[in-house]
Amino acid sequence: MKKTLIASAIAAATFSGAVAAQESNLPTVYGNIQYALTYNDVENTAGEKFNGVEHFDNGTTLGVKHDHEIAPGITGFLKMELEGINADDKGESNGIDALDEAYVGIQGDSFGKIWVGSDDSTYESAVQKIVNFHEVGSDIGGSLEETGEGDLIQYQSPSFGGLKLGAAVQINGESDPNTDGSEKSYPYQLAATYSVDALELAVAMDSNDGGVADNDENTYGLRGTYSMGDFSLTGEYQTRKDVADEYGVIGVYTMGANQFALSYQINDDDATGDKNDTVILQALHNMSDNMYVYVEGYLSGADADREYGVGNFEAVGEERSTLALGAVYYF
Numbered sequence: 001m002k003k004t005l006i007a008s009a010i011a012a013a014t015f016s017g018a019v020a021a022q023e024s025n026l027p028t029v030y031g032n033i034q035y036a037l038t039y040n041d042v043e044n045t046a047g048e049k050f051n052g053v054e055h056f057d058n059g060t061t062l063g064v065k066h067d068h069e070i071a072p073g074i075t076g077f078l079k080m081e082l083e084g085i086n087a088d089d090k091g092e093s094n095g096i097d098a099l100d101e102a103y104v105g106i107q108g109d110s111f112g113k114i115w116v117g118s119d120d121s122t123y124e125s126a127v128q129k130i131v132n133f134h135e136v137g138s139d140i141g142g143s144l145e146e147t148g149e150g151d152l153i154q155y156q157s158p159s160f161g162g163l164k165l166g167a168a169v170q171i172n173g174e175s176d177p178n179t180d181g182s183e184k185s186y187p188y189q190l191a192a193t194y195s196v197d198a199l200e201l202a203v204a205m206d207s208n209d210g211g212v213a214d215n216d217e218n219t220y221g222l223r224g225t226y227s228m229g230d231f232s233l234t235g236e237y238q239t240r241k242d243v244a245d246e247y248g249v250i251g252v253y254t255m256g257a258n259q260f261a262l263s264y265q266i267n268d269d270d271a272t273g274d275k276n277d278t279v280i281l282q283a284l285h286n287m288s289d290n291m292y293v294y295v296e297g298y299l300s301g302a303d304a305d306r307e308y309g310v311g312n313f314e315a316v317g318e319e320r321s322t323l324a325l326g327a328v329y330y331f
Contacts, residue, residue, distance in 0.1 A: 027066035032330035033087050034058040036136055042317035044305045056311035058136065058326060060087040061100060074108045077115075101149075112157040118150045122168040126191035126204040127221035129234050130248045130263055135294055136324040139308060140265040140278050141248065144240045145206035145219040147187040159195075166191040172210050185210040200225045208240070217241040230254045244269050259284040276302030291329045298322040 036058040041051040063081035070076045084098030105115025123145050124132070131141025147170050154168040168189040191204035206219040221238040231253045238246040250263035261282040268275050277300070284294040300308065300320040308320045 025068060027064045029062075029064050030331060031060075031062040032328055033060045034135075034326065034328045035088060036311060036324055036326040038136065038310050038313065038322055038324045040308075040310050040313045040315070041321045042308055042315035043319045044317040048317075050315040050317065052313050054311040054313045055088055057086050057088045058311070058328075059083065060085045062096060063101070070106065073110065074106060076104070076106050078104045079119075103152075109158060112155065114153075114155050116153050119152060119154065121145070121147060121149055121152065121206075122154055122156075122166040122189040122191045123147070123204045123206045123219070123221060124149075126166065126193055126202040127223045127236060127238065129223060129225070130236055130250045130265060133250060133252075133261065133263070134280055134282060134296060135284075135326050135328075136296055136298070136310060136322070138263070138265060138278055138280060138298075139300055139320070140246060140267045140276070141238075144221075144238050144244060144246060145189075146208045147189060147206050147210060162195045164193045164195075166193070166204075170210055198227045200227075215242055217243065242270050257286040259286075272304070274303040276300060276306060290331055291327070293327045294325075296322075296324040296326075298324070 034057065035055070037053070037055050039051070039053050041049065043049045061081050061083045062085070063079065065077070065079040067075050067077035079101055080099075081101040082096045082098065083100045084094075085096055086093035099118060101117075101119050103115045103117030103119045105113060107113035124142070128141055131138050147168070151171050152168050153171065155166065157165040166189075170185075170187045172185045172187070187207045187209040189204065189206045191202065193200065193202040195201075202221075202223045204221045208216050208219060217240055219238065219240040221236070223234065223236045225232060225234040231251065234250050234252075236246070236248045245268045246266065247268075248263065248265040250261060252259065252261045254260075259282070261280075261284075263280045264277065265280075266275060266277045279299045281297045282294060283296075284292055286292045298310075298321065302318045305316050305318050307314065307316050310322050310324075
């Protein structure tokens with residue numbers, strides 16, 4: 001009887017250990033649903049006004065990620081994030097029909113991190129904080145580099161006394177849609193980020209060798225962020241010869257479950273000499289660990305008529321004002 005009990009206990013322990021090991025190796029499934037309601041008002045140089053209310057899916061996604069130990073100190077990982085769900089209107093939705101991120105890689109304390117696939121680029125991650133901060137999205141930023149987020153091989157070094165180096169190359173073949181179809185191209189990006197105490201500085205460049213929209217001049221970007229307890233201040237500068245210069249500054253203040261932000265951005269077009277600027281004010285409240293709501297106000301002005309798009313609303317004008325209300329549930 002005792003032998004049977006002991007054997008059963010051993011079997012139960014072995015089984016539970018195997019189950020625990022399997023569960024620890026399961027991938028993590030995550031996702032979110034994002035809704036936004038906006039009122040937009042645009043006026044062109046002729047004095048004509050266009051306005052409208054829009055309710056739209058603001059980026060609902062579903063993803064899976066996983067990592068495991070390959071050898072002591074070396075970890076393999078993957079991530080795949082899908083979008084295009086159009087959660088606001090099932091009549092317009094085909095389910096998941098777009099890819100946001102998908103990559104695999106390895107990382108280790110001694111050599112850093114290497115990953116391959118579609119992901120935010122090295123340049124974007126280092127410099128472009130303002131355009132990626134807002135929920136509905138600024139109309140300035142993210143347009144001076146053309147390498148994109150697909151077909152990338154990226155590397156990030158370990159920290160050398162606060163200094164991290166990054167590099168990326170995009171592999172384009174003759175028939176790749178990111179090229180003109182006439183020859184192969186290997187656009188690349190380089191970045192360096194240095195952190196010391198409350199200050200973080202970043203510099204990056206994009207060769208733009210795979211793009212054909214403007215020219216193949218390099219894009220250069222510089223960012224600085226200073227954090228003081230609950231307040232942080234970030235400044236950015238980006239430039240591309242014969243295309244444009246962009247400047248931006250954002251201040252973010254966190255107070256308990258609330259977040260307040262104010263930003264100002266300028267785009268100076270080299271080709272036309274026209275400028276446009278945007279002021280954005282955000283107030284965000286975290287209702288729980290899985291849900292937050294926000295309100296954002298946008299005021300944009302330009303020297304000439306330009307295209308503005310917010311959700312499903314599109315109009316051409318020199319002045320734009322937008323009020324946005326939104327909610328996000330994530331897990």
